[in-house]
Amino acid sequence: MTCTRYNAVYNSPIPEMLTPSPRFPLLTCYLWLVTCFLMTPVSLASEWAAPEQELARKIAAVTGPGAISLEITNRSSLTKKDVEQIGQGLRVQLETLGARTVKAEQAAASVQVSLSENLQSYVWVAEIHQGAGDSSVVMVSTPHSDSAVFVREAAPLTIRKIPLWSQEERILDIAVLEEGSSPTHLAVLDPDKVALYRFADNRWQKEQVMEVTHLRPWPRDMQGRLMLRQDHLLDVYLPGVFCQSSNTAPLTLTCRASDDPWPLSNQFSLGGFFAPTRNYFTGGLSPGIGKQTSTMKFYSAAALPRPSYTLWMFASVDGQIHLLDGITDQVARLNWGSDIASLKTSCGSGWQILAARPGENAVDSVRAYEMPDRDPVVVSPPVDFAGGITALWTEAQGTSAIAVSRNAETGNYEAFRLAPACGQ
Amino acid sequence: MKLSGWHRLAVSSLLLGISALAETRPQYGGTLRTTTRIAPSSLDPADRTQSDSLARRNLSSLMFDTLVVMDNRGRLQPALASSWKTEPGNQRWQFWLRRGVKFHDGSPLTPEAAAASLRVASPGWSILAAVDSVIIERDSPAPDLGAELARARNGIAKRGPGGSVTGTGPFHVTDWQAGKKLMLAAEEGYWAGRPFLDAIEIEMGKNSRDQLIALELDKADVTEVAPEQSHRASTEGRRVLTSSPIELMALVFARDRQSTADGKLRDALALSVDRASIGSVVLQGAGEPSGAILPSWVSGYAFVFPTEQNLSRAGQERSEIRQVPSWTLGYDAGDALARVIAERIALNARDAGLILQTTTSGSADVRLLRITLGSLNPRVALATVAATTGIAAPKMGGAAVEELYQAESAMLQTQRLIPLFQLPAGYALNSSVQDWDQDRDGSWHLEDVWLGGNRP
Numbered sequence: 001m002t003c004t005r006y007n008a009v010y011n012s013p014i015p016e017m018l019t020p021s022p023r024f025p026l027l028t029c030y031l032w033l034v035t036c037f038l039m040t041p042v043s044l045a046s047e048w049a050a051p052e053q054e055l056a057r058k059i060a061a062v063t064g065p066g067a068i069s070l071e072i073t074n075r076s077s078l079t080k081k082d083v084e085q086i087g088q089g090l091r092v093q094l095e096t097l098g099a100r101t102v103k104a105e106q107a108a109a110s111v112q113v114s115l116s117e118n119l120q121s122y123v124w125v126a127e128i129h130q131g132a133g134d135s136s137v138v139m140v141s142t143p144h145s146d147s148a149v150f151v152r153e154a155a156p157l158t159i160r161k162i163p164l165w166s167q168e169e170r171i172l173d174i175a176v177l178e179e180g181s182s183p184t185h186l187a188v189l190d191p192d193k194v195a196l197y198r199f200a201d202n203r204w205q206k207e208q209v210m211e212v213t214h215l216r217p218w219p220r221d222m223q224g225r226l227m228l229r230q231d232h233l234l235d236v237y238l239p240g241v242f243c244q245s246s247n248t249a250p251l252t253l254t255c256r257a258s259d260d261p262w263p264l265s266n267q268f269s270l271g272g273f274f275a276p277t278r279n280y281f282t283g284g285l286s287p288g289i290g291k292q293t294s295t296m297k298f299y300s301a302a303a304l305p306r307p308s309y310t311l312w313m314f315a316s317v318d319g320q321i322h323l324l325d326g327i328t329d330q331v332a333r334l335n336w337g338s339d340i341a342s343l344k345t346s347c348g349s350g351w352q353i354l355a356a357r358p359g360e361n362a363v364d365s366v367r368a369y370e371m372p373d374r375d376p377v378v379v380s381p382p383v384d385f386a387g388g389i390t391a392l393w394t395e396a397q398g399t400s401a402i403a404v405s406r407n408a409e410t411g412n413y414e415a416f417r418l419a420p421a422c423g424q
Numbered sequence: 425m426k427l428s429g430w431h432r433l434a435v436s437s438l439l440l441g442i443s444a445l446a447e448t449r450p451q452y453g454g455t456l457r458t459t460t461r462i463a464p465s466s467l468d469p470a471d472r473t474q475s476d477s478l479a480r481r482n483l484s485s486l487m488f489d490t491l492v493v494m495d496n497r498g499r500l501q502p503a504l505a506s507s508w509k510t511e512p513g514n515q516r517w518q519f520w521l522r523r524g525v526k527f528h529d530g531s532p533l534t535p536e537a538a539a540a541s542l543r544v545a546s547p548g549w550s551i552l553a554a555v556d557s558v559i560i561e562r563d564s565p566a567p568d569l570g571a572e573l574a575r576a577r578n579g580i581a582k583r584g585p586g587g588s589v590t591g592t593g594p595f596h597v598t599d600w601q602a603g604k605k606l607m608l609a610a611e612e613g614y615w616a617g618r619p620f621l622d623a624i625e626i627e628m629g630k631n632s633r634d635q636l637i638a639l640e641l642d643k644a645d646v647t648e649v650a651p652e653q654s655h656r657a658s659t660e661g662r663r664v665l666t667s668s669p670i671e672l673m674a675l676v677f678a679r680d681r682q683s684t685a686d687g688k689l690r691d692a693l694a695l696s697v698d699r700a701s702i703g704s705v706v707l708q709g710a711g712e713p714s715g716a717i718l719p720s721w722v723s724g725y726a727f728v729f730p731t732e733q734n735l736s737r738a739g740q741e742r743s744e745i746r747q748v749p750s751w752t753l754g755y756d757a758g759d760a761l762a763r764v765i766a767e768r769i770a771l772n773a774r775d776a777g778l779i780l781q782t783t784t785s786g787s788a789d790v791r792l793l794r795i796t797l798g799s800l801n802p803r804v805a806l807a808t809v810a811a812t813t814g815i816a817a818p819k820m821g822g823a824a825v826e827e828l829y830q831a832e833s834a835m836l837q838t839q840r841l842i843p844l845f846q847l848p849a850g851y852a853l854n855s856s857v858q859d860w861d862q863d864r865d866g867s868w869h870l871e872d873v874w875l876g877g878n879r880p
Contacts, residue, residue, distance in 0.1 A: 075720075075727065114725075114727060114728075116720065116724045116725060116727070117724055118720075118721060118722055118723055118724035118802070118825070119496070119497050119498040119721065119722060119800060119864075120497055120498055120499070121724065121825065122724075123723075123724025123725055123825050125724075125725050125727075125728060127728060137725075137728050137829070138826070139725060139825055139826050139829060140825070140826075141724065141824070141825040144497075215524075216613075217524075217613060217614060217615050217616065217617055217618075218617055219617045219618060220450065220616075220617040220618065220619070220620060220871070220872065221449060221450045221620075222617070277612065277618055278452055279449060279450060279452070280449070280452075299449045317449075317451060337448035337449070338448045338449030339448065339449070356448055357448070358448045364448055388448060389448060
């Protein structure tokens with residue numbers, strides 16, 4: 001069930017966001033759903049009241065008081081329930097104007113109402129036929145509701161997909177700055193800014209916006225990374241640009257042109273040079289993996305520690321996975337997508353790789369793998385997304401990841417935390 | 425679970441992996457090869473000697489940007505103008521230009537350059553260049569001026585000697601053989617990000633059959649598909665994407681209604697056309713029979729205008745006229761679909777007692793025309809049809825849907841045109857073309873397209 005009239009989105013618009021109480025999450029959810037269910041008809045009725053009234057007035061102006069037949073046809077994206085409610089509302093409004101609805105054979109005028117729509121509005125058209133005379137056409141329009149609908153998907157077995165944020169602008173990365181049982185302070189990176197949000201008074205409130213300055217145009221399929229720091233809040237890595245926040249409030253962001261390597265992991269010290277006008281890393285590594293200081297151009301990287309070395313995996317632009325261990329560069333065609341990230345967990349061997357993979361209709365999924373040797377073993381069912389994945393980054397603690405996807409239906413970017421749940 | 429469950433998952437993953445693609449992230453590089461039916465002799469977006477078509481607009485948008493664009497909901501979005509405001513009354517609009525934008529020749533986009541370009545496209549407007557903006561003043565309220573500026577013909581171009589033009593769009597021209605071939609290369613410093621493709625190669629003047637053969641022989645990556653061929657192309661396993669209906673096919677009379685009798689004969693002709701049969705047989709179900717000028721997804725009320733054939737009423741209207749003239753029905757000689765439909769219409773008319781002689785001559789009494797939807801703004805779209813067909817521009821005081829309906833009704837009552845079908849635009853793509861993002865009106869976004877698979 002969705003409660004569209006109540007903007008059932010998890011963060012948009014932010015002031016109306018509802019989140020479950022940390023103490024009684026299930027109860028709160030249940031009450032919220034029940035409330036939503038009970039109040040929906042009332043909400044819808046008030047939503048359509050104005051156009052119902054206006055159309056009834058226009059119909060009655062043509063027919064005058066008396067007996068009319070009313071037939072309603074839906075030619076729009078309105079649901080059956082909406083159509084029934086609009087029909088009821090229209091009848092009530094016509095009655096108040098003296099036009100009572102009867103069967104066609106008893107009517108002095110027949111009214112065919114079509115509920116249609118165009119790009120921006122619902123268009124309700126009444127074609128009125130009286131006797132043998134010409135028919136009249138009257139119509140009204142009412143804007144489409146812009147409220148987005150976010151339907152939370154059923155919980156997967158081993159990777160929990162926890163919604164964090166959604167917005168129209170592309171989300172490059174998200175950092176959770178503080179959390180209790182759920183995040184309470186977020187930094188959201190998009191191409192123009194870092195926005196800080198705090199959950200207070202039962203809603204998300206924008207705390208501060210720090211603009212990102214840059215001289216060159218951003219590349220398409222833009223990538224960016226937020227890294228939390230000890231001595232200041234965060235660093236921002238963007239194509240050809242590096243930004244650093246100040247360490248005192250109010251926070252500021254200082255950006256400069258930079259070709260410094262981006263950190264590829266919080267846990268392992270390795271950086272990769274990002275091509276400033278592209279969507280991939282050049283392949284240059286700093287300081288390198290053993291003697292290896294470069295690999296093929298790649299989109300993302302993930303590390304798996306071994307007893308005596310670290311195995312690095314690179315999702316290369318040629319669609320293959322390069323495995324570097326400091327000595328060899330082994331190529332594997334695993335049919336993974338462009339985005340991979342590693343997680344340190346208490347499940348299985350303790351380290352897993354998350355890999356995106358494309359599905360049908362540009363809908364991607366993520367699943368977890370282990371690498372006992374050099375061949376991956378699937379360790380979770382896939383977690384599906386409502387569109388293509390645009391970013392997948394390991395979070396600061398290394399135990400969960402941030403996945404960003406673009407919802408194919410709404411066009412909004414949605415960020416999720418992917419957290420493993422062992423043995424489910 | 426443990427081991428057995430994990431093993432099950434491993435097996436299922438392997439099975440899935442066989443058919444899965446490896447890449448999800450867009451890849452840079454490669455040359456996209458495409459074909460079009462049109463063969464323009466000029467690339468200037470404001471050249472009014474070239475007929476307006478979706479293909480021409482799409483070509484133009486590769487090289488030229490407009491100040492604003494329209495999204496799929498018909499709302500204005502920033503492009504070369506990063507912001508704008510309108511004075512109360514909508515007579516004066518001010519557009520602030522995006523900073524740092526350059527023409528393909530390296531010169532900066534200035535308010536003077538933008539204003540000069542717009543003066544060529546719309547000579548009747550008062551256009552001023554301010555410090556960082558362009559100001560447009562009109563004699564009367566112009567609430568739809570933004571939508572007008574979003575049209576490809578208002579693309580910002582810098583015109584040089586000898587008819588050369590340069591734009592600020594995502595691709596620049598590397599080779600241009602008028603009417604035959606256009607080669608474009610990605611603009612590295614494009615303000616909205618360098619396109620993924622390195623280059624685009626466009627072969628022009630190709631008929632539908634040749635285009636599909638080029639796709640079949642892997643000589644093209646993207647081709648146009650005629651509406652009547654889209655169903656078959658899909659069933660043959662080709663990847664076909666179609667837009668919403670964006671092209672009005674209509675009968676357009678060369679002259680205004682001459683008399684009451686002439687009006688009755690035009691009525692009879694409109695009533696005689698069997699749109700349903702033509703739609704299912706000739707168009708293979710690809711076009712929507714329409715009695716309206718605007719498609720329903722743009723106006724919301726197109727179904728109000730009748731489309732059914734009514735031979736008895738047509739015959740009755742015809743019988744009231746003693747002298748029935750013989751009309752010539754013209755169509756584009758290069759348009760095979762138009763020829764078949766024109767012949768069907770002539771047969772339908774004969775059933776109602778009318779005489780229609782089909783011809784490819786340019787001076788026919790009535791012509792079968794295709795008119796591309798001019799804008800996602802219904803008022804601008806209606807005005808565009810009026811301009812194309814020679815009907816007086818409709819007067820609309822406000823933005824209410826009822827006023828739009830009345831304006832459209834008034835245009836139809838002139839009896840200068842008889843709407844027949846709303847046709848979609850279709851494209852066939854080979855498997856290497858990724859992220860083909862097509863607007864509802866069929867507009868391309870080739871700057872977002874990339875080539876996957878084995879293509880270079």
